[in-house]
Amino acid sequence: xxxxxxxxxxxxxxxxxxxxxxxxxxxxxxxxxxxxxxxxxxxxxxxxxxxxxxxxxxxxxxxxxxxxxxxxxxxxxxxxxxxxxxxxxxxxxxxxxxxxxxxxxxxxxx
Amino acid sequence: xxxxxxxxxxxxxxxxxxxxxxxxxxxxxxxxxxxxxxxxxxxxxxxxxxxxxxxxxxxxxxxxxxxxxxxxxxxxxxxxxxxxxxxxxxxxxxxxxxxxxxxxxxxxxxxxx
Numbered sequence: 001x002x003x004x005x006x007x008x009x010x011x012x013x014x015x016x017x018x019x020x021x022x023x024x025x026x027x028x029x030x031x032x033x034x035x036x037x038x039x040x041x042x043x044x045x046x047x048x049x050x051x052x053x054x055x056x057x058x059x060x061x062x063x064x065x066x067x068x069x070x071x072x073x074x075x076x077x078x079x080x081x082x083x084x085x086x087x088x089x090x091x092x093x094x095x096x097x098x099x100x101x102x103x104x105x106x107x108x109x110x
Numbered sequence: 111x112x113x114x115x116x117x118x119x120x121x122x123x124x125x126x127x128x129x130x131x132x133x134x135x136x137x138x139x140x141x142x143x144x145x146x147x148x149x150x151x152x153x154x155x156x157x158x159x160x161x162x163x164x165x166x167x168x169x170x171x172x173x174x175x176x177x178x179x180x181x182x183x184x185x186x187x188x189x190x191x192x193x194x195x196x197x198x199x200x201x202x203x204x205x206x207x208x209x210x211x212x213x214x215x216x217x218x219x220x221x222x223x
Contacts, residue, residue: 004152034211041217042216042217043114043200043202043214043215043216043217044153044200044214045214046211046212046213049211089152089153096207098155098212099152100152100153100154101152102150102151102152103152
């Protein structure tokens, strides 16, 4: 069964600290993996897209990694800011199918 | 929101009434999608369109219909709204169905009482 599991469900960290969010998937055949940021009351916005051959991609303070062998991805946020408070959604695409994870809710405290 | 608008942004309706949500894009993207987002679930695909008058079902299509008569507009209709259709609905667009990214609209919050 095609599934995308994210952990933790929620996370609270202090402003300025780093954090890492996890995504495990069983989607096959794999096409690409995306990380989205969703602010409260808004639509998701893409952070990174990675295909099978890419194992790291950065977007400012956001760095995503992909291990296609173990079917795991992580999103690392460096020097967190209050504006990073949001839900982060992992999305895996297969042929004619897009599977969304349930997201990790990140709270940044001042 | 990448040239995507959704209307209305909020709606409250009664069980059994028909409801139509509109998605409008100015990007001339071929693919358009309707998703619903509920607590405890990831975004779930309702229907999608791969061109004018070309649509297909997603994983939660029961109780919903769609139409696309122009490239820029994709309509989602609840023929007879039920309380289980209370949700936040997102429209998305993409150039292709593959590696190209999906851009999401701002969402419509629908409450069925």
